[in-house]
Amino acid sequence: MKVIGVVLIVVGLFFLARPAVEDYFLQNAAEELLDDWPQHSQISAKDQGAPPLTSRYNEEESLSAELLRIEEQFQNESPAREVHLTEVNKARLQQQMKGHIAIPAINVEVPLFYGVDVTALEYGAAYLSSTAAIGEAGNAAIAAHRSHAYGRNFNRLNEVETGQPIEIETMSGRFLYQITDITVVAPEQVEVLLGTKKKKEITLITCHPVENPTHRLIVKGEFIEETR
Numbered sequence: 001m002k003v004i005g006v007v008l009i010v011v012g013l014f015f016l017a018r019p020a021v022e023d024y025f026l027q028n029a030a031e032e033l034l035d036d037w038p039q040h041s042q043i044s045a046k047d048q049g050a051p052p053l054t055s056r057y058n059e060e061e062s063l064s065a066e067l068l069r070i071e072e073q074f075q076n077e078s079p080a081r082e083v084h085l086t087e088v089n090k091a092r093l094q095q096q097m098k099g100h101i102a103i104p105a106i107n108v109e110v111p112l113f114y115g116v117d118v119t120a121l122e123y124g125a126a127y128l129s130s131t132a133a134i135g136e137a138g139n140a141a142i143a144a145h146r147s148h149a150y151g152r153n154f155n156r157l158n159e160v161e162t163g164q165p166i167e168i169e170t171m172s173g174r175f176l177y178q179i180t181d182i183t184v185v186a187p188e189q190v191e192v193l194l195g196t197k198k199k200k201e202i203t204l205i206t207c208h209p210v211e212n213p214t215h216r217l218i219v220k221g222e223f224i225e226e227t228r
Contacts, residue, residue: 030123033093033111034100062130063193069116070126070143071187074207093123099134099170101125101142106156110144112168121145125153131203132195134168135175135226139195139203146206146217154206157217166202166221177202177221184208184215192218199223 093111096119102109111124120126125144132138144154166177185192195201200223207213 030111033090033097033123034109036094063128063190066116066128066130067190067193070128070205073116073118073121074145074187074213089119093119096120097124098127099168102167103157103160103164104167105161105164106159108154108156110153112142112170116143128193131193132201134170134202135172135200135223137195137197137200139193139201141193141203141205143205146208146210146213154204154217155210157204157206157219158208160219165224166204166219168202174227176224176227178224179219180222181218181220183218183220185218187216189216192220 093113096113096115097111098114099112100109101112101124113120113124113126115129116126121144125142127134128141128143131141134140146154146157160179160182162179162182164179166179168175168177183192193203202221202223204219204221206217208215208217
């Protein structure tokens with residue numbers, strides 16, 4: 001009986017510690033991608049002519065599809081996770097990675113991936129390819145998890161304040177935005193992603209609250225300048 005008790009305790013501790021261990025490996029993998037970004041971006045820019053994050057702006061069907069994938073991922077508390085960065089998935093992630101996003105006020109810097117899928121949201125933030133391009137007129141949208149099961153990412157996004165900067169770097173340059181509005185909306189309130197050709201905006205999307213999320217935390221920013 002004592003042996004069975006010990007085994008049950010060990011098994012219980014394993015399941016309790018597993019999310020934290022997975023988060024540790026995911027965070028290390030994200031940091032490795034960030035460390036390799038300068039060299040990788042130079043190679044990619046040389047091969048591809050440094051294209052911008054292109055978009056299919058105003059294609060409603062594409063935006064609807066991306067929003068559906070976001071909702072599926074936000075509702076999925078136990079996804080299949082690739083926590084170890086093998087050479088194969090590292091190469092795939094580097095190809096999908098188009099830059100990084102930093103919010104200094106909450107000490108967050110994560111890889112920025114093109115398009116919404118499971119991998120992008122595990123290792124960092126996902127740029128919605130159906131929205132405006134970063135640094136261009138319109139509303140560029142970026143989504144990331146805000147859950148204790150997904151490491152840091154946008155966990156502390158609720159702590160930001162208006163006037164604080166959002167920094168994004170892609171192969172096209174470095175783009176500075178300033179936070180202008182912070183709201184909580186229902187998932188179906190997709191109008192927060194609408195933009196205008198007269199303004200350069202960015203919208204960050206994540207879950208709210210952290211546990212048992214029912215709404216979306218929305219942080220909007222206005223373009224200030226391109227620093228390169």
